[in-house]
Amino acid sequence: MEIELKFQIPAESKVPLEKFIKSKGGMSKRLRAKYFDTDDRLLARSNIALRLRKEGHVWYQTLKVAPQAAAVIRHEDTVRLVTPPGTAPVMDTSRHSSSDQWTKIDKLLRHDAAHELKTLYETDLKRLSVDLRTRRGLINYAIDTGSISTIEKEIDPLLTALGHTVEPLKLPVTEIELELVSGSNMALIEAGTRLVRDYGVWLDVRTKSMRGDSLAKAKLIMAPAKAQSVKISDDLSLEEFFETVRKECVRHALVNASQLASEEGYLAEHIHQLRVALRRLRTALKLFSRVHNFEVQTWSDQAKFLAAQLGKNRDIDAMSESIWPELRKINAPLVEFSGQEGIQSPALIVREGKIQTWFLELIGRDLQSPEKNTQSHWSAILPVIIKWQKKCAKRAKNFSSLTVEERHELRKKMKRLRYSLEFIEGECKSAKFRHFSKVLARAQNELGTYNDLQVALENYRAIVTHDPAAWFAVGWLIAQLSDCEVRCIKVLSDFTETDVPWRKTVISNQPNLLSAANSDG
Numbered sequence: 001m002e003i004e005l006k007f008q009i010p011a012e013s014k015v016p017l018e019k020f021i022k023s024k025g026g027m028s029k030r031l032r033a034k035y036f037d038t039d040d041r042l043l044a045r046s047n048i049a050l051r052l053r054k055e056g057h058v059w060y061q062t063l064k065v066a067p068q069a070a071a072v073i074r075h076e077d078t079v080r081l082v083t084p085p086g087t088a089p090v091m092d093t094s095r096h097s098s099s100d101q102w103t104k105i106d107k108l109l110r111h112d113a114a115h116e117l118k119t120l121y122e123t124d125l126k127r128l129s130v131d132l133r134t135r136r137g138l139i140n141y142a143i144d145t146g147s148i149s150t151i152e153k154e155i156d157p158l159l160t161a162l163g164h165t166v167e168p169l170k171l172p173v174t175e176i177e178l179e180l181v182s183g184s185n186m187a188l189i190e191a192g193t194r195l196v197r198d199y200g201v202w203l204d205v206r207t208k209s210m211r212g213d214s215l216a217k218a219k220l221i222m223a224p225a226k227a228q229s230v231k232i233s234d235d236l237s238l239e240e241f242f243e244t245v246r247k248e249c250v251r252h253a254l255v256n257a258s259q260l261a262s263e264e265g266y267l268a269e270h271i272h273q274l275r276v277a278l279r280r281l282r283t284a285l286k287l288f289s290r291v292h293n294f295e296v297q298t299w300s301d302q303a304k305f306l307a308a309q310l311g312k313n314r315d316i317d318a319m320s321e322s323i324w325p326e327l328r329k330i331n332a333p334l335v336e337f338s339g340q341e342g343i344q345s346p347a348l349i350v351r352e353g354k355i356q357t358w359f360l361e362l363i364g365r366d367l368q369s370p371e372k373n374t375q376s377h378w379s380a381i382l383p384v385i386i387k388w389q390k391k392c393a394k395r396a397k398n399f400s401s402l403t404v405e406e407r408h409e410l411r412k413k414m415k416r417l418r419y420s421l422e423f424i425e426g427e428c429k430s431a432k433f434r435h436f437s438k439v440l441a442r443a444q445n446e447l448g449t450y451n452d453l454q455v456a457l458e459n460y461r462a463i464v465t466h467d468p469a470a471w472f473a474v475g476w477l478i479a480q481l482s483d484c485e486v487r488c489i490k491v492l493s494d495f496t497e498t499d500v501p502w503r504k505t506v507i508s509n510q511p512n513l514l515s516a517a518n519s520d521g
Contacts, residue, residue: 004074005188005360007178007204008201008262010200025130027128029126029129030127034052034119034122035122035123036117038116043105044213047065048063048065050063052089062077062078063078065101070254079096093117119151123173123212125173136190139178139181139183139187142177150216185368186368200351203359205251206259221267222255224267228248229422230248230426232426236378241378249284252277254363260274271313272317275307280419280422282303299358309344333473335463335467392410392413399488404454407450414440414447418440421433439498443488450484453481453484457477460473
């Protein structure tokens with residue numbers, strides 16, 4: 001079992017960190033590794049990494065299996081290999097036959113004979129490391145400097161003769177890993193918090209294998225992580241379900257946050273997906289706190305703060321992706337938004353010490369023993385979801401008479417309802433449930449468009465006094481808002497008239513829950 005945290009090192013902190021490690025007796029060695037997978041990424045899709053690594057003059061084969069992508073705790077099986085001098089070993093998965101994870105990888109690769117393992121990418125690193133004793137444990141500090149690169153491919157000899165070459169893609173590596181050798185798991189969190197405070201490092205939950213797999217697909221920037229459904233079993237307790245949902249929300253947030261903070265850059269979709277993950281986390285905290293005394297307010301406040309900071313960038317992206325292209329089509333006069341100059345970049349926002357410390361707190365919960373509370377059934381949250389749906393429907397029926405602020409609140413409540421339904425969709429598989437979810441999604445998306453138009457209108461109105469040309473956009477946006485309002489009324493009418501799917505779900509077997517849902521509150 002491997003328990004590890006990884007942080008990216010800012011340029012100004014690299015030398016001081018290296019001096020610190022060397023002052024504690026740190027030693028350097030070269031690590032060169034080749035990572036294996038199938039052409040269709042069978043292992044990567046199962047959160048499995050398989051590599052051959054040369055450390056000095058010795059070869060090792062390692063299998064790593066994580067319960068989910070970007071997990072801090074991973075199963076690891078390493079085998080030392082004996083090879084003749086000057087020769088490299090070949091990959092042989094049977095070397096892990098004594099591992100607890102052998103059945104999983106053997107089943108994957110035997111499922112289809114066409115799943116041939118190939119070297120897809122490699123790493124070349126200089127590692128400076130030392131074991132340090134802290135108050136609560138022994139931790140290995142390892143600074144890795146080097147690169148991840150794709151394997152050089154052969155090309156047609158004729159193209160070579162014509163001077164054509166294909167250079168391998170390469171990503172730089174400048175990071176520090178903390179691995180728990182012995183002691184309390186929380187020693188790792190405390191050590192990471194000190195690094196954030198003293199050296200300004202930032203958390204990166206993307207493993208080298210995740211970054212390498214993206215590079216092998218010819219993508220320097222990893223694709224944005226999206227929300228994944230959670231598994232529900234009939235005997236799942238409320239506490240177990242909360243932890244399952246929370247871990248998925250945290251994974252969704254931290255993978256996108258890691259890419260946002262990275263040196264290689266990010267896409268606008270990374271900002272969007274991080275904000276979605278934060279809203280899902282806040283929904284989960286609110287949903288479960290309604291039926292159990294989970295101490296979550298601080299986390300909810302932190303998620304709200306980060307989402308708000310990123311929201312300013314999201315508003316700019318929304319205008320550049322949807323509003324400005326439409327204005328250009330109708331030859332609208334160009335105007336400048338000087339007020340946007342002071343907005344902090346998403347990378348700097350995510351790297352802030354306050355945010356990084358909170359990320360470590362979220363991970364820290366994964367490393368603690370699970371709480372032993374009342375073993376309520378997971379379906380105890382269903383009455384809360386039903387009440388949320390009723391409140392949304394009541395407000396949706398009066399959309400035309402709502403103020404702009406009230407419409408914005410309805411949009412947020414509709415999002416909360418949608419996310420809560422996504423949490424339970426693994427158990428609620430009826431066609432009626434799927435239809436209701438699609439209608440809800442359409443309504444929420446239209447409300448999102450309405451909000452983007454409203455934000456753009458406010459931005460243009462704010463500059464008309466010093467740039468009268470902005471009046472053109474103001475007029476156009478007012479017309480667009482009028483049309484969008486009509487569409488909102490239509491989709492919200494569909495939402496309120498669509499039959500709720502509750503009796504087709506597990507709640508049909510819980511009559512006491514239906515009674516609770518129909519009560520006041």
